[in-house]
Amino acid sequence: MISIRVNGEALQIADDSTVENLIAQLKLNSKFMAVELNRRVVPRAEHGRTRLAADDQVEIVTLVGGG
Amino acid sequence: MTELDVKPLRLGSHHFASRLIVGTGKYSTFELMRECLTISEADVITVAVRRERLVDSTGRSILDFIDLKRYTILPNTAGCFTAEDAVRTARLGREILSGLENPGASWVKLEVLADKKTLLPDPVATLEATKQLVADGFEVLCYTSDDPIMARRLKDAGATSVMPAGSPIGSGQGILNPNNIHICLEYLKEGDPNYPVIVDAGVGTASDVAFAMELGCDGVLLNTAVASAKNPRLMAEAMRLACRAGYLAANSGRIPKRLYATASSPEAGLISAK
Numbered sequence: 001m002i003s004i005r006v007n008g009e010a011l012q013i014a015d016d017s018t019v020e021n022l023i024a025q026l027k028l029n030s031k032f033m034a035v036e037l038n039r040r041v042v043p044r045a046e047h048g049r050t051r052l053a054a055d056d057q058v059e060i061v062t063l064v065g066g067g
Numbered sequence: 068m069t070e071l072d073v074k075p076l077r078l079g080s081h082h083f084a085s086r087l088i089v090g091t092g093k094y095s096t097f098e099l100m101r102e103c104l105t106i107s108e109a110d111v112i113t114v115a116v117r118r119e120r121l122v123d124s125t126g127r128s129i130l131d132f133i134d135l136k137r138y139t140i141l142p143n144t145a146g147c148f149t150a151e152d153a154v155r156t157a158r159l160g161r162e163i164l165s166g167l168e169n170p171g172a173s174w175v176k177l178e179v180l181a182d183k184k185t186l187l188p189d190p191v192a193t194l195e196a197t198k199q200l201v202a203d204g205f206e207v208l209c210y211t212s213d214d215p216i217m218a219r220r221l222k223d224a225g226a227t228s229v230m231p232a233g234s235p236i237g238s239g240q241g242i243l244n245p246n247n248i249h250i251c252l253e254y255l256k257e258g259d260p261n262y263p264v265i266v267d268a269g270v271g272t273a274s275d276v277a278f279a280m281e282l283g284c285d286g287v288l289l290n291t292a293v294a295s296a297k298n299p300r301l302m303a304e305a306m307r308l309a310c311r312a313g314y315l316a317a318n319s320g321r322i323p324k325r326l327y328a329t330a331s332s333p334e335a336g337l338i339s340a341k
Contacts, residue, residue: 007118026121032130033119034162041158044166059118061159065100065129066115066145067090067236067268067290 002054019047022058033062073314076286078263079206079227080173081139083110086280087310088141088265090290094299097132103293104138106303113141113176113288116160130167140164140171141208145178148189150196153179157200174206174227176267176288186236190217194224201225210267213247219254222262229255230267230288233279237291239271242278252283273302273309280313281321 001012006022013022019042023030035042036059042050052058068074076083088111094100104112114129133140142160147153157175164172179196181189188211200207206227211217213231221229231251234240242248248266255262263286266279270289279287287310296302 007121009121028119028121029128031166032128032163034116034159034166036155036159039155041162043162059159060121061116061163062119062128063114063130063140063142063160063163064117065090065092065094066143067092067113067288 002052004052004054004056004058006058007060013052017052019050019052019058022052023047023060026060028060033060035060071315073311076263077261078111078174078208081111081170081206083139084108085110085307085310086286086314087276087306088113088267088286088288089293089303089306090288091129091133092290093294097127097129099299100129100294101132103299103303104133106300107293107307109138111139111141111171113143113290114160115143115145116156116163135167135169138169140167140169141174141176142171143176143178144196145176146180147178148180148192150179150192150199153177153192153196154199154203157196157205158203161205174208175200176208176210176230177226178210188212188232190214190220193217194220197221197224197226208265213244213251215247215250215254218251218264222255228263228265228285230265232268233266233275234269236268238269239292240269241271241275242266242269242282245278245282248279248282248284256283270306273305276306276309277313277316280310281317283317286310 019035038057076086085108087109089107089109090113144153144156161172179189179192181187197207208228209221209226210230218229233242255264264284265286265288266284267288270292276287293299293302
């Protein structure tokens with residue numbers, strides 16, 4: 001297992017996990033979200049081949065009401 | 068199209084029938100928001116980009132209540148206090164909207180704030196973020212104060228539209244300095260009459276929208292005035308009508324203001340006791 005930070009919180013994931021694996025682990029609906037890894041957007045098409053490493057900073061965002 | 072129709076609003080690569088842009092925040096329910104969006108007849112609606120809730124997610128997304136074929140989504144960078152955060156947020160918004168194949172993927176409503184109490188924009192950081200986002204291919208709709216010099220700087224930096232605040236965000240004070248909005252319009256449209264200028268923020272009621280349009284603005288962006296009204300549905304309709312009324316008035320060539328009265332009824336033919 002390795003430790004990463006997702007939306008500011010520590011999270012344990014399996015070694016060699018991809019962004020896609022992370023989204024599945026969190027049971028999130030990937031249709032409405034975007035992922036940033038270490039301050040760079042990871043395009044949807046690359047979720048399956050982008051591997052996460054220890055201490056990676058991940059942001060997973062969605063759209064909410066706003067003005 | 069007749070002379071009584073409102074001409075389409077052109078914003079960069081986009082064209083819209085409505086000149087009213089409405090936000091989706093602060094509604095008590097998604098259902099009420101959806102109703103108000105429909106009543107307002109807006110074509111563009113703003114949203115914010117926020118962290119996904121990793122636990123306790125309700126499973127309900129605002130996007131389940133928005134017709135993505137009907138509306139062009141305008142993601143904002145509200146709440147960002149640095150150029151870097153605003154640029155990151157804009158890119159994340161683009162990534163979501165690209166995935167949804169919504170035309171809003173091309174643009175962003177840029178807000179870089181300076182102060183939590185006033186929510187006034189940080190002009191230096193706003194200019195910096197505008198440059199970065201324009202270089203990154205975004206059409207930048209730029210929230211700014213009503214400072215005409217800053218407005219001109221943002222246009223020069225490549226902003227698709229400059230959007231001066233009428234008064235502080237959510238304050239409902241309307242347009243506090245119409246002279247500044249007037250100068251912004253003059254400066255931004257000089258030699259470029261179709262350059263779009265939108266009043267963004269401060270609207271409290273329908274007359275504020277009509278006034279902005281009468282000043283010659285191309286559109287108005289509002290949220291709280293509808294969402295937090297006691298009856299948001301009525302206010303959404305009022306805003307729709309005010310936007311149309313103000314637009315038509317602005318294009319009708321209003322009479323000059325005069326100090327003294329001029330009678331509307333003829334003087335000839337009056338009955339007289341003499």
